[in-house]
Amino acid sequence: MADLRTKLAGISSPNPFWLASAPPTNTGYQVQRAFEAGWGGAVWKTLGDPIINTSSRFAAVHFNGQRVAGFNNIELITDRPLEVNLKEIYETKKRFPNHAVVVSLMVEPKREKWHEIVKKVEAVGVDGLELNFGCPHGMAERGMGSASGQQPDLVEMQTMWAKEAAQTPVIVKLTPNITDITVVARHAVMGGADAISLINTINSLAGVDIHTWNTVPHVGGKGAHGGYCGPAVKPIALSMVAECAKDPKVSVPISGIGGISSWQDTVEFMLMGATNVQICTAAMHHGFRIVEEMIDGLNNYLDDKGIAAASDLVGQTVPKYSTWGELDLNYQVVARIDTETCINCNKCHIACEDTSHQCIDRLTDANGKAYLKVREEDCVGCNLCAIVCPVDGVIDMVEIQSRHAPMTWNDRQKALARMNSESSETEAV
């Protein structure tokens, strides 16, 4: 049995699975039930200045029969009284002393406001604080959430204010609604953040009802942009986590969030630099018990690989995540079709013929049977045919040994520049 314990900036947790600050962590009843189910930690639904929510808040994007490929919401932070939340946080931590109880906070960008809430929350005994600079709707219109999260100097200053009063670790939760997330991450670190968490939700409109012409969701016929999350956002979240993990100026631990629904997703985020993960949509879709399979799956994976501790995964793939200019231009793969298992659906041929490099030939064998064959010398190794093929394993992308040593674009540009500068003939070209 592998050691699943994690420590994020000093916050210990029996496993890397935390519930993200959202409806699943709205009350003590819910968080305690989640801990009973096996979750290692929870970030309490954001506390802050009083709000009023709308009715009709969520919408989902279903894709080709797959429910909840993406999830959209216009919910704000907690609408429950602060005192009630604090009492329940206290009771929860008392009942579950070994679980991570972190509380999410969002107040106006004023020093005294941050001091006040930090002190009140820490007084009930929490393991850490998460500053919500990410909520893209509603709160942002009031200058909070992503509105301040999009201004690196405001992130830095508010982190500093929270840190002035805080005794426990401060995690800064980042908004993805920004061009370069590492800029904000660096400012959070400059403000004293002990860790960062990302991503919060992405600006979105789930849809438009083509019969009523209302937005989806709508509140009495009117809509407003919401925040997108769930499986659809995972690649965006993963790349943002990776960007932060490989930036030496973002030198704090990362809590990975965004579209995580399985132990496999968790492993990916950890390999890409996350110390732990936070989950919202998957829990809303399937309930707290999904964590059981996640724990088992992670455990078996680590045992199978002979890895003693989950924490050994953290960041292993980061050195492999480079820039385009450092990729080997001589690396070459080509598609190979297994005619034994191919069901002759022709999807790969159409894809390559219409939208790639026209190199899958339709041939007929000696018995008059149709088959497909890749002209390997023309195949650019784009992977499209393997992506569209409905049968796993029929199309293999096979590496072709290059006659040349690895050469990156950056190597090439340097060599060309050197040759041209050495050659007195250059002007004559």
Next chain:
Amino acid sequence: MSAYEEYVREKRAVDALLHEGYVIVGSEEELEGMKLKLRKEPEPEETQEPVYAQLLLLTADARKYVSNLIVEDLWKRA
């Protein structure tokens, strides 16, 4: 003509000049492709000036091929 055949045609043109004793001495990349300048030194007993040749390479694979030659040459000399 398949992309591979176009590449082979351009590669052969490069190889033919190299075979004749030309060396690549300059390159310039423009919208049309990669202009390659090659130079052939006169035989020691000859007195003429060096001879130049130019090639315009259009295919990505041919441009990659000569890039490899240039990079490898640089390593050899390093």
